[in-house]
Amino acid sequence: MNVRTLCLSILYEGESTGYEIRRQCVDGECSYFIEASFGSIYPALAKLEDDGLVTSRTEVQSGKPAKKIYSITDAGREAFAQELSMPLGEDMFRSPFLLFARFAHILPREVVEARANEFLQQRIDKLRHIEEATSKPICNASDTWVINYGRAMMELAERHMRSHMHELITLARADSDRDAAE
Incomplete structure (x- = not known):
């Protein structure tokens, strides 16, 4: 496309x-x-x-x-x-958050925790937006299918963050660890 x-x-x-x-x-x-x-x-x-x-x-x-x-x-x-x-190309997924998560280990724990919570809140907000969209009259069954797909993706991302956010935060360096090394 x-x-x-x-x-x-x-x-x-x-x-x-x-x-x-x-x-x-x-x-x-x-x-x-x-x-x-x-x-x-x-x-x-x-x-x-x-x-x-x-x-x-x-x-x-x-x-x-x-x-x-x-x-x-x-x-x-x-x-x-x-x-x-025509044949479709591959879906492209880009996420600044995933770049951030990949390098969480070099950041202070407070920063990682704040960004992770922000990301989680964005998923919650997007789900709320999807729910608001479904409360409006939907044009056709295809619209409903697309909205439900989006809902499933956001729900999965939210569940993953809720279940695994602590792992990401744990990867971050503690400020006291950095101070001790200096």
């Missing part, structure tokens, strides 16, 4: 501006799919428009700059379905 496909997926559901597409990629339902920056979204939208897969119109706003609103075309819907039919 790429940013072009992500843009088509959002436009498949309805009209959107580049800013709204970015917001969906950062905070919205598409934040779990792939990363997309403004620097990649706008060129993708321009190329999609050049290829006739989306159209745009400019909407004048009172006291604000005009905004460009994109819509998917029938050809765009077909191209999106074709893209989804």
Whole structure:
């Protein structure tokens, strides 16, 4: 999957501006799919428009700059379905927390404990967000499936942290150990 496909997926559901597409990629339902920056979204939208897969119109706003609103075309819907039919690449998982955890042994115990608790709280907050999403009307069974998958992943991460956080904290160096070595 790429940013072009992500843009088509959002436009498949309805009209959107580049800013709204970015917001969906950062905070919205598409934040779990792939990363997309403004620097990649706008060129993708321009190329999609050049290829006739989306159209745009400019909407004048009172006291604000005009905004460009994109819509998917029938050809765009077909191209999106074709893209989804292609073999999928490997899921990519990146976690700054896992880099932190890998080097927990060089950090003070208080820092590791604080970051581990923050990570646990983020998982709890994400689960709460997922639960809030399920309380809203869901468009279709596919949405429900995706939400349930996300819930399962967050629940697993939360359980693992609750069960094994003490092991990570134990790996950290105690400040007194460092002081004794000096």
